Amino acid sequence: MIKINKLSKIYEKLTAVDNLTLEIQDNEIFGLLGPNGAGKTTLIHMLATLLKPTSGNAIVNGFDITKESSKVRASIGIVFQVPSSDDLLTGYENLKIHAYLYGISPDIREKRISDALELVGLTERKNDQVKKYSGGMRRRLEIARGLIHNPKVLFLDEPTLGLDPSSRETMGNTSKNSLKKKKCQ
Structure with missing residues (x-):
């Protein structure tokens, strides 16, 4: 389970994630959609403990992202934007x-x-x-x-970036099947 409470990330004058509150249940497939620069990667990086939030908090698999980063990292998988x-x-x-x-x-x-x-x-x-x-x-x-x-949670950051339509469909099917078989969120 992922619980996000008033999570924000501000870079100098740019607000990448603004006071986000969200809850994602176990065994749920959840997608973030938005244009480039909307804060999707920033959010994933905060939840994966690769980036500290400016304010707010999140719990991933029962672990606080700011206080228990090593436990969060051990319980998640991540597919980065760049292989x-x-x-x-x-x-x-x-x-x-x-x-x-x-x-x-x-x-x-x-x-x-x-x-x-x-x-x-x-x-x-x-x-x-x-x-x-x-x-x-x-x-x-x-x-x-x-x-x-x-892992209990798998983060996929732009998994179809640079793929042709056929490969995107295959990638989507592979992701869904992988998540269902592995029981990830």
């Missing part, structure tokens, strides 16, 4: 690194990686370098990375 996978590594290697960083024990790491690759349809391409992936494949790998540690 963050290493192009020189394979899809498998990227997921293995992230599984290690999230502290997934070696005895279940391989299963988690295999499940994540299957979930996003990249099993057959797992040993290819990411630089050989299409835009849609990269986005799907990012979703797998965001889900590898079974």
Whole structure:
């Protein structure tokens, strides 16, 4: 669950998020729509504890974003606007690194990686370098990375950015299926 109470972020003279109050229930798929510069990414970054709010507060999975940032981060997954996978590594290697960083024990790491690759349809391409992936494949790998540690909440920041219409549809379907199977918000 996400509870946002009067959350604001002001950059000098620009108000990016203005006194937002919102509640998102468990197992709910929720989208933020708005033009460029509307504050969507700023809100995601505050909820993911990457950016401190100017005022207000939010609770993500029962943890205060300003007082319990490490617990918030451990309980969420995030797919950034700009892909963050290493192009020189394979899809498998990227997921293995992230599984290690999230502290997934070696005895279940391989299963988690295999499940994540299957979930996003990249099993057959797992040993290819990411630089050989299409835009849609990269986005799907990012979703797998965001889900590898079974987060309660997955933030997707502009997941279809730069994709053609067909890839956008595939991306949307992959996201919905991934969230339903993993029981994320």
